[in-house]
Amino acid sequence: MRIVKFGGTSVGSAYHIKKLVNLIDVNKRTLFVFSAIGGITNMLADFIYQSKLGEKEICQHTFLRIREIHFRVITELFSSKNYKQIAESKVEESLKLLSYYSNHRITEKAEKEILVQGELISCSIIYLYMLEHEMDVAYIPALRFMFTDKYKEPNYLKITEKLTKELSKYNGCKLFITNGYICQNYKRQTDNLNRGGSDYTATIIGNVLRASIIEIWTDIDGLQNNDPRYVENTFPIRNLSYEEASELAYFGAKILHPLCIIPAQRAKIPIALKNTMSPDDQGTTISEYAISKGIKAIAVKDGITAIKVKSARMMQAYGFLRRIFEVFEKFKTPVDMLTTSEISVAMTIDNNAYLEPIITELCNLGEVEIDQNQSIICIVGNFNDNRNISIQSITDGLGNIPVHMISFGASKINISFLIDTTNKIEALNLLNQHIFRHHLCSINIQ
Numbered sequence: 001m002r003i004v005k006f007g008g009t010s011v012g013s014a015y016h017i018k019k020l021v022n023l024i025d026v027n028k029r030t031l032f033v034f035s036a037i038g039g040i041t042n043m044l045a046d047f048i049y050q051s052k053l054g055e056k057e058i059c060q061h062t063f064l065r066i067r068e069i070h071f072r073v074i075t076e077l078f079s080s081k082n083y084k085q086i087a088e089s090k091v092e093e094s095l096k097l098l099s100y101y102s103n104h105r106i107t108e109k110a111e112k113e114i115l116v117q118g119e120l121i122s123c124s125i126i127y128l129y130m131l132e133h134e135m136d137v138a139y140i141p142a143l144r145f146m147f148t149d150k151y152k153e154p155n156y157l158k159i160t161e162k163l164t165k166e167l168s169k170y171n172g173c174k175l176f177i178t179n180g181y182i183c184q185n186y187k188r189q190t191d192n193l194n195r196g197g198s199d200y201t202a203t204i205i206g207n208v209l210r211a212s213i214i215e216i217w218t219d220i221d222g223l224q225n226n227d228p229r230y231v232e233n234t235f236p237i238r239n240l241s242y243e244e245a246s247e248l249a250y251f252g253a254k255i256l257h258p259l260c261i262i263p264a265q266r267a268k269i270p271i272a273l274k275n276t277m278s279p280d281d282q283g284t285t286i287s288e289y290a291i292s293k294g295i296k297a298i299a300v301k302d303g304i305t306a307i308k309v310k311s312a313r314m315m316q317a318y319g320f321l322r323r324i325f326e327v328f329e330k331f332k333t334p335v336d337m338l339t340t341s342e343i344s345v346a347m348t349i350d351n352n353a354y355l356e357p358i359i360t361e362l363c364n365l366g367e368v369e370i371d372q373n374q375s376i377i378c379i380v381g382n383f384n385d386n387r388n389i390s391i392q393s394i395t396d397g398l399g400n401i402p403v404h405m406i407s408f409g410a411s412k413i414n415i416s417f418l419i420d421t422t423n424k425i426e427a428l429n430l431l432n433q434h435i436f437r438h439h440l441c442s443i444n445i446q
Ligand code: ASP
Pocket: 007, 008, 035, 036, 041, 042, 118, 180, 181, 194, 195, 196, 197, 198, 199
């Protein structure tokens, strides 16, 4: 079985949906995972926000806009009146919730139900379109098998049992559709796998079914060597190991959900990142074989806060780090980067929700300094056979940009620098030239 996931922009319009259905090979056993139509989940989140503020008119406006986007896709997609009508009534049915909560106090349960309507609608539309094209396809709603436990982790045993049972109902059928992002939590309520979670759906299913491949289709030609939003002349990386891809997914490369690598890695299933707009392009393959050596990519993560705790008590003492980390544990805030000296510890966090109480408690342990608006530049590659890598060969690339923290040595695939966000674009461009100049020259010569 192959798992093939199409995300936001690749299901962004009738044109895109037609294009992707054209790509389907009806002879290969495939389970398709679809996200909501591009932009819809953001609008649903806006709707919830507006509804909480009691902004009835704005809510109504957002609701109508969501309806209109889907209706336009339907009009452009279907040729038969019958399918068009069924699709429209599916949209109306899904959007009843929004219509109701434009005027009523929204509950936590309703919020979760609203957030997943995008995936419910997109799957219904694409399923109907495939039926209109006489494809033999079965729609298995994710709520029937995608269960999570009380830690919000996939419940693999239950997913395997339920999904296998669902699939066995359709003997002989080769094509299946399901919703990305949607799950049922341990309280048996509708829930989701967090924003961008359709990738995670695809790899969880891939793991459970021991798929031969997991394809993730987007609108970009694979993972790029640098952030195309800030750097010109980026190029796709052809091969990445699971570890390298996880680092990149976490550090800014928005194309993949950060957790989605784990299920594929555990079952050693390759992930292929492909581009719907140019399907013949090679894209990026993520697998256990990291073929080339050296530096592969640079990524950036913004919104970082650096926290430094200084205390003479730390000198020659043990247990000090534990006490610091207990504070972060208490406020469920993960630490990303970490450096220590004899009398101080510096670390970074990317979630400031509990910054104030964290500072208050850390002040009991020492003098605390905070730096906000920081960015982590992360250089990812396969440094396994490169024990003699000269850190200077990389730091030289940063020119005169002040570096506040460096993390190197914990893993063989990552070197990270903390800098002011104001210097981010310059740093990314300088490093691009410095690290990839040979590659960039060869692109220019071609
Ligand atoms: N539609 C969801 C989101 O926008 C899930 C996904 O696209 O992967 O976050």
